[in-house]
Amino acid sequence: MLQAVLTFATAVVLMFVLMRLAPGDPIQRAQDDRMMSSQELARLRAIYHLDQPIHRQFAEFLKGVARADLGNSIEHGLPVTTLLAGRMVPTMLLGGAAILLNFTVGLWLGVRQAIRRGSREDRALTVLSLAGYATPSFWLGLVLAWLVGVKLGWLPVAGMKDPLLPPDAPLMVRALDVAAHLVLPALTLSIVTIAGTMRYQRTALLEVLRLPYIGTARAKGIPERAVVWRHGWRNALFPVITLFGLWLPLLVTGSVFVEMVFAWPGLGSLAADAAASRDYPLVMGAALLAAGLVVVASLLTDLAYALLDPRVRHS
Amino acid sequence: MHPWTARFVLAAVLVGASASQPPWAGAQHESTSVVIVTGQQATTPVPTLMEGPQNNLANFEIADHLFLRLAEVGPGLITAGDRGFLPRLARRWTRRDSLTLIFELDPRARWHDGAPVTSRDVVFTYRRARDPEIAPRLAQVTRQIASVAAEDDRHVVFRFSEVYSEQLYDASFHVAILPAHLLADLPPTKEAWSGFVQRPLGSGPYRWVRRVEGQFIELAANREFFLGRPKIERVIVQVAASADARLNLLLAGDADAIDNIPPPLTNYARVEAARHVRVVQVPSNNVGYLLFNQRDPAARDRPHPILAEADVRRALVLALDRDLLVRAVLGQYGYVPFGPVSAQLWIRHRAPEPTGQDQSTARRLLAGRGWVDRNQDGIREDRNGAPLSLRLTVSTSSFIRSQMAVMIKEQLRQVGVDIELVRVEAPVWLQRRAAGDFDIDFSAATQDPSPSGLVQSWTCGGPTNVAGYCDPAADSLLQAAIASPRADSGLWHAYLRQVEATAPAAFLYTQTFVFGVNRRFRDVTIRPESSWRALWRWEAAGS
Numbered sequence: 119m120l121q122a123v124l125t126f127a128t129a130v131v132l133m134f135v136l137m138r139l140a141p142g143d144p145i146q147r148a149q150d151d152r153m154m155s156s157q158e159l160a161r162l163r164a165i166y167h168l169d170q171p172i173h174r175q176f177a178e179f180l181k182g183v184a185r186a187d188l189g190n191s192i193e194h195g196l197p198v199t200t201l202l203a204g205r206m207v208p209t210m211l212l213g214g215a216a217i218l219l220n221f222t223v224g225l226w227l228g229v230r231q232a233i234r235r236g237s238r239e240d241r242a243l244t245v246l247s248l249a250g251y252a253t254p255s256f257w258l259g260l261v262l263a264w265l266v267g268v269k270l271g272w273l274p275v276a277g278m279k280d281p282l283l284p285p286d287a288p289l290m291v292r293a294l295d296v297a298a299h300l301v302l303p304a305l306t307l308s309i310v311t312i313a314g315t316m317r318y319q320r321t322a323l324l325e326v327l328r329l330p331y332i333g334t335a336r337a338k339g340i341p342e343r344a345v346v347w348r349h350g351w352r353n354a355l356f357p358v359i360t361l362f363g364l365w366l367p368l369l370v371t372g373s374v375f376v377e378m379v380f381a382w383p384g385l386g387s388l389a390a391d392a393a394a395s396r397d398y399p400l401v402m403g404a405a406l407l408a409a410g411l412v413v414v415a416s417l418l419t420d421l422a423y424a425l426l427d428p429r430v431r432h433s
Numbered sequence: 434m435h436p437w438t439a440r441f442v443l444a445a446v447l448v449g450a451s452a453s454q455p456p457w458a459g460a461q462h463e464s465t466s467v468v469i470v471t472g473q474q475a476t477t478p479v480p481t482l483m484e485g486p487q488n489n490l491a492n493f494e495i496a497d498h499l500f501l502r503l504a505e506v507g508p509g510l511i512t513a514g515d516r517g518f519l520p521r522l523a524r525r526w527t528r529r530d531s532l533t534l535i536f537e538l539d540p541r542a543r544w545h546d547g548a549p550v551t552s553r554d555v556v557f558t559y560r561r562a563r564d565p566e567i568a569p570r571l572a573q574v575t576r577q578i579a580s581v582a583a584e585d586d587r588h589v590v591f592r593f594s595e596v597y598s599e600q601l602y603d604a605s606f607h608v609a610i611l612p613a614h615l616l617a618d619l620p621p622t623k624e625a626w627s628g629f630v631q632r633p634l635g636s637g638p639y640r641w642v643r644r645v646e647g648q649f650i651e652l653a654a655n656r657e658f659f660l661g662r663p664k665i666e667r668v669i670v671q672v673a674a675s676a677d678a679r680l681n682l683l684l685a686g687d688a689d690a691i692d693n694i695p696p697p698l699t700n701y702a703r704v705e706a707a708r709h710v711r712v713v714q715v716p717s718n719n720v721g722y723l724l725f726n727q728r729d730p731a732a733r734d735r736p737h738p739i740l741a742e743a744d745v746r747r748a749l750v751l752a753l754d755r756d757l758l759v760r761a762v763l764g765q766y767g768y769v770p771f772g773p774v775s776a777q778l779w780i781r782h783r784a785p786e787p788t789g790q791d792q793s794t795a796r797r798l799l800a801g802r803g804w805v806d807r808n809q810d811g812i813r814e815d816r817n818g819a820p821l822s823l824r825l826t827v828s829t830s831s832f833i834r835s836q837m838a839v840m841i842k843e844q845l846r847q848v849g850v851d852i853e854l855v856r857v858e859a860p861v862w863l864q865r866r867a868a869g870d871f872d873i874d875f876s877a878a879t880q881d882p883s884p885s886g887l888v889q890s891w892t893c894g895g896p897t898n899v900a901g902y903c904d905p906a907a908d909s910l911l912q913a914a915i916a917s918p919r920a921d922s923g924l925w926h927a928y929l930r931q932v933e934a935t936a937p938a939a940f941l942y943t944q945t946f947v948f949g950v951n952r953r954f955r956d957v958t959i960r961p962e963s964s965w966r967a968l969w970r971w972e973a974a975g976s
Binding site: 141142143144145146147148154155156157158161162192193194195196200201203204205208260263264267268271274275276277278279280281282285378379380381383384387388391394395396 | 468487861
């Protein structure tokens with residue numbers, strides 16, 4: 119736990135210092151092509167405490183965090199907490215759908231590859247998964263949006279919901295609407311990440327299936343399906359759980375391109391825009407969230423280990 | 434795969450494919466709604482709060498649906514004189530003398546809550562707008578308004594500190610009127626106004642419905658709008674930061690209109706090829722130019738070792754084939770301006786033609802200043818052997834400028850000028866520009882409809898004159914043009930000729946913005962100074 123807190127604090131301090139060391143001034147940036155006078159720039163610097171030394175800025179930031187007030191975004195002019203809160207649900211939806219696809223289809227296909235090792239299906243799945251892995255997500259997203267959305271008109275091309283749908287529409291209709299908008303971005307994100315899960319699962323299961331206790335189970339006449347899923351798969355999950363722990367924060371903040379291509383209102387694109395425009399308060403808000411997610415993912419991974427392996431639980 | 438699994442997947446695909454109308458698409462066909470897709474979401478669409486970073490197009494465009502000004506600039510965008518303006522909250526205006534304007538408010542004007550619009554609202558709004566602590570930008574642009582006072586409920590008197598041609602423009606364009614009955618008792622801080630920012634209430638053709646963070650803003654028609662009930666009942670302004678996503682939404686029919694389609698040229702071709710989309714061209718308010726630093730970046734108190742020479746700057750301008758640059762990057766949707774004049778400014782009419790490429794004169798001018806290729810490496814050197822080498826700083830955030838910069842490097846190399854392209858992120862580029870840390874800066878400026886804004890960057894004391902440009906003769910001509918009591922393009926052209934002669938910059942392009950609008954809409958007008966301001970007059974087929 120102490121380690122988790124230290125990790126969190128180090129990440130936040132590093133982000134605070136590095137953002138301010140990076141070249142580029144958030145207030146200069148904010149004027150864009152509409153140039154501001156030096157007096158106006160000075161006034162804005164004072165509002166965001168940017169006229170103070172870095173240690174005072176950090177103290178102001180910590181005071182704000184203690185009050186659950188992360189300040190106002192320079193670019194958006196809204197409280198950072200409001201902006202982050204507005205993006206949480208879409209982010210969790212997209213990240214959750216991608217993780218779900220990844221760790222259901224990915225695991226299932228990995229297991230199939232392992233038990234059919236060397237077969238035509240194994241080779242075909244390997245080629246397909248590596249092709250998906252090698253495909254840039256923004257390119258795949260553009261192609262899917264154009265083909266499925268624009269050309270065929272099967273699915274919405276962008277956004278998270280139909281803006282013309284009234285907010286008091288039946289829940290089922292609204293849920294279907296969001297689900298339809300979710301298909302293409304979730305699919306894009308999954309296709310490019312699923313290869314890793316498949317490869318990890320395949321390798322891990324092959325290792326386990328070689329172990330003597332699997333031979334014993336087979337010798338006892340246990341059906342092959344039970345040998346694989348009950349005895350083999352459970353022990354082959356550990357590397358995949360590690361992978362899950364690593365990907366959880368990435369799927370929340372690392373889907374920038376997919377969010378851009380599909381105009382999905384997630385945290386990734388918000389954080390990337392904030393970093394590009396040196397919107398310090400918003401960057402720090404996103405950093406707090408990302409660092410928190412890393413810690414949570416790490417805790418979840420440890421819990422999953424303990425759940426699956428009695429040795430970990432008892433130690 | 435289990436046979437039943439395969440059959441289920443196949444059946445689901447077939448059902449999905451055969452559905453002529455997916456359930457989520459039902460709402461898209463409301464004939465009296467319009468979905469506009471833009472690149473940025475408005476966060477503070479409230480007059481006098483759109484300052485600093487909130488001084489952006491997204492805020493202004495939403496505010497223009499919600500709030501009315503006293504009067505609007507007419508279709509010709511003539512900002513000088515009292516003619517051509519359209520009545521809005523004020524139904525007429527008269528002059529008491531050359532320093533006094535009196536507005537008579539339209540008695541039919543109402544706030545969205547039904548309260549009448551009165552002189553008190555105008556006085557309250559301008560008190561805020563002229564307070565540099567609250568609205569420094571507005572206070573600067575309205576600095577020549579000496580006082581705003583109510584004569585009675587319907588009449589407001591504006592006094593100006595001096596005689597000039599844009600008094601009516603200054604009194605009407607910069608700020609829309611706020612409801613004093615809701616806001617006058619609040620402290621002037623932005624925090625105190627947060628409730629109003631979340632749910633603004635104005636007097637315009639549309640009223641606020643909701644904002645969904647990162648997705649869209651919904652407005653509904655103000656059916657009691659005193660200038661005529663809007664024919665479009667609902668306006669959705671959807672946000673998609675990526676130009677590809679915006680185009681896809683338009684082409685798939687999920688959105689009805691898209692603003693300012695950016696290059697590359699293939700984007701224009703995609704929209705032109707779509708049968709259900711009408712392309713609307715609108716004069717832009719931006720102008721792109723190579724800004725020559727006349728001060729030494731290493732020591733700002735010294736002249737630039739190369740670019741302080743007017744002949745060298747003129748040579749650089751003449752070496753460029755600016756028409757080719759525009760055609761290559763903007764196609765038919767742009768042209769080379771004469772001076773720092775965007776396509777939106779009225780002074781562009783009957784302006785002289787910009788000088789074309791003339792490499793031989795450019796070479797002669799450079800040689801005349803001692804820049805000769807002494808070692809036959811293709812790059813000119815001075816008498817001491819120092820090469821004619823300059824850094825061109827360009828922001829990576831601009832596709833247009835990034836593309837043109839590569840061609841500029843090559844065109845200048847042909848006359849023996851070595852250009853080092855310095856590509857930096859937008860924040861770094863802006864920081865360097867403000868600090869004067871550049872030789873040549875690939876700048877772009879967004880302009881108000883008034884040419885008097887040129888004072889900011891193109892006069893000796895201009896607050897945003899970062900390149901040390903100073904020509905007293907040009908300053909005098911500009912002051913004469915601004916002070917003229919009528920719209921006199923001759924005076925403005927004399928000023929522009931002086932600017933072009935001293936070549937503080939190579940003025941490269943001004944765009945024609947390309948909008949896409951679904952053909953089911955009639956009476957489509959897109960205003961250059963605020964794209965969707967006339968939307969309340971649009972009509973949808975079948976409405």
